[in-house]
Amino acid sequence: MDMKRDYYEDVQFFTSGAITFWLSTLVIGLTLFPFVAKNYYVYVANYMAINVIVVIGLNLLVGYTGQISMGHAGFFAIGAYGTVALMTHAHFPFLLALPVAGLIAAGFGFLLGLPALRLEGPYLAIATLGFGITITQIIGKIKILGERQGLHAPELTIGPWHLNTDRDFYFLLIPITIFLAVLARNLVHTKVGRAFIAIRDADIAAETMGVNLTFYKTLAFAVSAFYAGVGGGLYAFVLRFIEPELFSLFMSVMFLTMAVVGGLGSMMGPIAGASLLALLDLQLRNILGIPYIGEWLEALSRNYFSITGVSNIQMIVFGSILIAIMLFEPLGIYGIWIRTKKYWKMWPY
Numbered sequence: 001m002d003m004k005r006d007y008y009e010d011v012q013f014f015t016s017g018a019i020t021f022w023l024s025t026l027v028i029g030l031t032l033f034p035f036v037a038k039n040y041y042v043y044v045a046n047y048m049a050i051n052v053i054v055v056i057g058l059n060l061l062v063g064y065t066g067q068i069s070m071g072h073a074g075f076f077a078i079g080a081y082g083t084v085a086l087m088t089h090a091h092f093p094f095l096l097a098l099p100v101a102g103l104i105a106a107g108f109g110f111l112l113g114l115p116a117l118r119l120e121g122p123y124l125a126i127a128t129l130g131f132g133i134t135i136t137q138i139i140g141k142i143k144i145l146g147e148r149q150g151l152h153a154p155e156l157t158i159g160p161w162h163l164n165t166d167r168d169f170y171f172l173l174i175p176i177t178i179f180l181a182v183l184a185r186n187l188v189h190t191k192v193g194r195a196f197i198a199i200r201d202a203d204i205a206a207e208t209m210g211v212n213l214t215f216y217k218t219l220a221f222a223v224s225a226f227y228a229g230v231g232g233g234l235y236a237f238v239l240r241f242i243e244p245e246l247f248s249l250f251m252s253v254m255f256l257t258m259a260v261v262g263g264l265g266s267m268m269g270p271i272a273g274a275s276l277l278a279l280l281d282l283q284l285r286n287i288l289g290i291p292y293i294g295e296w297l298e299a300l301s302r303n304y305f306s307i308t309g310v311s312n313i314q315m316i317v318f319g320s321i322l323i324a325i326m327l328f329e330p331l332g333i334y335g336i337w338i339r340t341k342k343y344w345k346m347w348p349y
Helices: 007-011 017-036 039-062 072-088 094-113 122-139 166-188 191-201 203-208 213-239 249-262 268-284 293-304 307-328 332-346
Strands: none
Touching: 017 039, 017 166, 039 072, 039 166, 039 213, 039 249, 039 268, 072 094, 072 122, 072 213, 072 249, 094 122, 094 213, 122 249, 166 191, 166 213, 191 203, 191 213, 203 213, 249 268, 249 307, 249 332, 268 307, 268 332
């Protein structure tokens, strides 16, 4: 029987030859990808990686701690504007500005976590939703942040290395993504992670056992906000230009949808959900350019609705996917993977 004898085994990666092989294959594939893929697909990979970072952090809050947030676009905006402003006005180097902006977002996350001590369910969702909307309105009024005109990201250099292309940025972004994913995975197996899970399962019982609800609930919001802030700082350099309208309510809904579709309370789920829906998001933005489907949608909109309605197809598709997941597979993509693995282990019985 395979039994774990110490806590170190919880954070080990190479527990079998198969896992070693597949992890090595993944690392090699990620390394070779920008050399064989077109520049657009490298941009897509960068966009997917940023969403993975944010959704991993959101999963720590929603999936492991049981707290809901509809305002992660606000933390995302704080990270983006914070990184660009620190580099432009305070002349911070990128590798310092990025974590500092993440810590600023974490500070706001801590403050937002305070209402979570008394609110839960839809009331907490409304509170976080109000935060996300308010942040973008405030940013749009601050002159040093460009107001409604937005900000251009400065030239990105790390020592002698000039990151001028998506391919250059890829080699910075992917290691950061892997590091943060490993950090979150290990955090779940620490005392902090076990406290998060205890609060999710039964907060009153957790408090009875000595878990400090005030500390751990606010910490969960802070850690999740830090991930969103780092993702926002990286996002600013993928787009090279940011404005308040980018960080909309739909962005917060999209982050939460990614977490739910991937599978809450797992590490593979957020990665799969963020990757799939981020790719789908980019493809749906140019849906009219897809052969046959685009022509059919355009004709349908002209005859029965309006052509401007096609721009909202993302919300319709994402909403439909979310409803289907909740009806047929509440554990999301991770649940499908578990079912498939169990099936092949038991096959042919």
